[in-house]
Structure formats: structure tokens, C-alpha cells
Amino acid sequence: MIESTVLQIFKRRLPSARRRAVAAATIAALILTAAGASAQQATPSTTPPAELGARIEKLVKEHKGKATVALKNLKTGETFSINPDEPMPTASLIKFPVMVEAYRQAAEGKIDLNAPVTLRKKDMVPGSGVLTYHFSDGATFPLVDAVHLMITYSDNTATNIVLDAVGIGSTAATMEKLGYPNTKIHSKVFRRDTSVFPDRSKVFGLGSTTAGEMVKLFEALQAKKLVDEKSSEAMWKHLLTCDDKAKFPRFLPAGTKVAFKTGSVDEARTCAGVIETKGGPVALCVMTNANEDQSWGDENAGNVLCAKTAREVYDYFTAKAPPSPTAAASSGEAAATK
Incomplete structure (x- = not known):
């Protein structure tokens, strides 16, 4: 990939000194990106995302009712939870x-x-x-x-x-x-x-169930280890069609893929699934009970908690995602041509 990118640069009508500078900057950017990606794959981070955790804790604290949360970035291994083993x-x-x-x-x-x-x-x-x-x-x-x-x-x-x-x-x-x-x-x-x-x-x-068990179950499904690969793929397709847009999908950017299932009764709102982010797929479960708000509609407080938590997760892991090789190369070229 590095060779083809550099070859494209030398085909451009630039002075030879400029071409060498651009090529050098591009190679450096691509090598750093590749090294970072390799390191990330070889040694997944399991450090809890403190900044994200603080935001979710604030949402849960403000919710008038009981709430449990669990999440895991299935690419990096990062996790966070609030009472993940409490049956709900x-x-x-x-x-x-x-x-x-x-x-x-x-x-x-x-x-x-x-x-x-x-x-x-x-x-x-x-x-x-x-x-x-x-x-x-x-x-x-x-x-x-x-x-x-x-x-x-x-x-x-x-x-x-x-x-x-x-x-x-x-x-x-x-x-x-x-x-x-x-x-x-x-x-x-x-x-x-x-x-x-x-x-x-x-x-x-x-x-x-518990929030922790739901996250593990979705992790197994995403890895195609539930039943068998063919069955896992079929179940994933069903979950991609869930029509409850008041919870996880509500505040996510249009086109974000979410394989999920929800639940709603007067006192409880629940949602669990896998959200695709630029920083990797994230298994997330939000469960609420004994909710003060027992209204029916998108603005129900339990629905909103699920939706806001999903957006915090999406924004956090998308912001952390390393730049793509193409973006890194373009950045290197821009720096070299200044």
C-alpha cells in the first residue's frame, strides 16, 4: 500500500525536490498509522474509559429510577459498567x-x-x-x-x-x-x-437478565459463536431490523448500524445490542426499572437514557479512532507542500 501511494505522488507534476519531500512525509505518516494499528490489534486495551464512564454515571445519576449499564468495545477490549451483575x-x-x-x-x-x-x-x-x-x-x-x-x-x-x-x-x-x-x-x-x-x-x-450477561451474549453473537456461524449471521440480520428507534438509534448519526433488541413496560425500559463506531463495534446494554416516568412515547425518561448513553458511547469511541491511512497520507502531503 505504501509503495502504490508513493508511486502516485511521483507521477504528479511537481518539482523533484517537492516530490521527495511529499513522499517522505507520506511514508512516515503511513508507517506510524500502520504501527499504531498493529499495536492496537496485538495488545487490546482493557482500561476502563474514564471520561466516558463519568458521562454515563452522570446520566444514570440524573435518571429518576434504577439503572444498570454495561459496555465493551469489541475491538479494543475497553469496558465500563454500573451494577452489571444486578438482575433486572x-x-x-x-x-x-x-x-x-x-x-x-x-x-x-x-x-x-x-x-x-x-x-x-x-x-x-x-x-x-x-x-x-x-x-x-x-x-x-x-x-x-x-x-x-x-x-x-x-x-x-x-x-x-x-x-x-x-x-x-x-x-x-x-x-x-x-x-x-x-x-x-x-x-x-x-x-x-x-x-x-x-x-x-x-x-x-x-x-x-443482567446488563453484564447481555453484553457477553451480544459479544458472542458478534463473534459468530452463538450456535454456529450461519445461525449467528441470520440472527444478526433479524436484530438489524429492530424498529424501536426511540432508544439506541435515536441520537445516532443517520446510517449508523445497530443490531439490537429493546423492551418496554410501564416501569422499565431496556435496550441491548452492538453499535458500530469508527473506533470499533461496541456491545452496550442499558436497563432501567422503578422509573418515575411511566409515560408511553419517545420522550419517556427511560428511552432518553438509553438514547443518550448510546450517543455518548458512539462519540467517545469515534473520537478515539485512529486516522485512516488515506487521511494520514493526505495530512502528510499537506504538511510537506506548505
């Missing part, structure tokens, strides 16, 4: 682990994601989603479509259809085997009578 209610965030269980069982041949499922009127429950309000009793579609609706639109009826296929208790059992003992879905949505963890249902509602 998930609301619909727990649908992400349910998807993992569906793909695990499919990979093992226990279920067929392409097999048709039939929507029955008795399956229809209220709340988020499209099946209850826009599909007819008897509608038939592949199980994988129910998984997609469960993630993209947080469809409650679709979630219950998926749970019928995989079993309510199987998600918790798999999460525990993988090292996520606090990550459990307790029952079907709006069907507390189906709870397999009645005591936890009373405390946490639909599901429970």
Missing part, C-alpha cells in the same frame, strides 16, 4: 435469548424454522406486534417469520408461537449452560399462568 426485568429484551434458543434447536434438528405454523385466535395477545391486529385466524407462515416478527416488531403473539415450538423453559436452561444464569424468560407474553418461574415472574415480569 427485561420486558421484551428477553426475546433475543428466545431467538437464540430457536436457532439452537433448529441447528440440532429439534425444530424446523421453515415449517409452517398456524395463527389461531386463541393465540392472539395484545401489545406490540402486527399478528393480532393485521392477520386473520388461520393464517399460515413459516416459523422463521414468527422469529423475525418477534425481533423486528417485538410481536407478542409471534413470541408465544415461537415459545410453543421451543418450550418455555428451554431458553433459561440453554442460557444457564452457556454461562448466563440470570437470563430467563418466565412465561408466555400476557400469559402469567404459563410461568415456569412463578417467583421470578412476581419480581421481574416476563423475563430477567
Whole structure:
């Protein structure tokens, strides 16, 4: 790459002395950039980002309710957290682990994601989603479509259809085997009578997890280590289509890629996923509970906390990103021609 860049410089119509100066400055810039990138890859930093941590702590302190946070830059290894091991209610965030269980069982041949499922009127429950309000009793579609609706639109009826296929208790059992003992879905949505963890249902509602476990789960997914590579890629595509723009995506620059899932109930707002930044992908989880603001709408305080935290993360790691070789070369050339 250095050779081709220097060759382009010598092809330009500049005095020979000028060309030598520009080439020397460009080579120096490219070497420094390459060395910095190599060092960063060889020795990832795990030092907590103090400046970012202070900003997030301020946001959490100002929030009127309980909040936990965990993050990890999956390129540099930098981490920060606030009470990452405290179990919290998930609301619909727990649908992400349910998807993992569906793909695990499919990979093992226990279920067929392409097999048709039939929507029955008795399956229809209220709340988020499209099946209850826009599909007819008897509608038939592949199980994988129910998984997609469960993630993209947080469809409650679709979630219950998926749970019928995989079993309510199987998600918790798999999460525990993988090292996520606090990550459990307790029952079907709006069907507390189906709870397999009645005591936890009373405390946490639909599901429970910790911010730390969510970050580790998304880290494993981003590394394509959940189930298998093909399943990980399929799950990632589902998460890229999540339509809740009031949380992580809200304040991010247009076009920022975020693979994520959210949850919302009166007292809690949750969000977890991976945000692409110029400084590397960052796994982030923000969970809130006992919120004073229980309104429904984008301006809900829990939503705003999720959105502001995501923007702080994006800005911090983007600002820290080393310049690209092209930018470094251009800077070196500009300095040499002054």
C-alpha cells in the first residue's frame, strides 16, 4: 500500500525536490498509522474509559429510577459498567435469548424454522406486534417469520408461537449452560399462568437478565459463536431490523448500524445490542426499572437514557479512532507542500 501511494505522488507534476519531500512525509505518516494499528490489534486495551464512564454515571445519576449499564468495545477490549451483575426485568429484551434458543434447536434438528405454523385466535395477545391486529385466524407462515416478527416488531403473539415450538423453559436452561444464569424468560407474553418461574415472574415480569450477561451474549453473537456461524449471521440480520428507534438509534448519526433488541413496560425500559463506531463495534446494554416516568412515547425518561448513553458511547469511541491511512497520507502531503 505504501509503495502504490508513493508511486502516485511521483507521477504528479511537481518539482523533484517537492516530490521527495511529499513522499517522505507520506511514508512516515503511513508507517506510524500502520504501527499504531498493529499495536492496537496485538495488545487490546482493557482500561476502563474514564471520561466516558463519568458521562454515563452522570446520566444514570440524573435518571429518576434504577439503572444498570454495561459496555465493551469489541475491538479494543475497553469496558465500563454500573451494577452489571444486578438482575433486572427485561420486558421484551428477553426475546433475543428466545431467538437464540430457536436457532439452537433448529441447528440440532429439534425444530424446523421453515415449517409452517398456524395463527389461531386463541393465540392472539395484545401489545406490540402486527399478528393480532393485521392477520386473520388461520393464517399460515413459516416459523422463521414468527422469529423475525418477534425481533423486528417485538410481536407478542409471534413470541408465544415461537415459545410453543421451543418450550418455555428451554431458553433459561440453554442460557444457564452457556454461562448466563440470570437470563430467563418466565412465561408466555400476557400469559402469567404459563410461568415456569412463578417467583421470578412476581419480581421481574416476563423475563430477567443482567446488563453484564447481555453484553457477553451480544459479544458472542458478534463473534459468530452463538450456535454456529450461519445461525449467528441470520440472527444478526433479524436484530438489524429492530424498529424501536426511540432508544439506541435515536441520537445516532443517520446510517449508523445497530443490531439490537429493546423492551418496554410501564416501569422499565431496556435496550441491548452492538453499535458500530469508527473506533470499533461496541456491545452496550442499558436497563432501567422503578422509573418515575411511566409515560408511553419517545420522550419517556427511560428511552432518553438509553438514547443518550448510546450517543455518548458512539462519540467517545469515534473520537478515539485512529486516522485512516488515506487521511494520514493526505495530512502528510499537506504538511510537506506548505
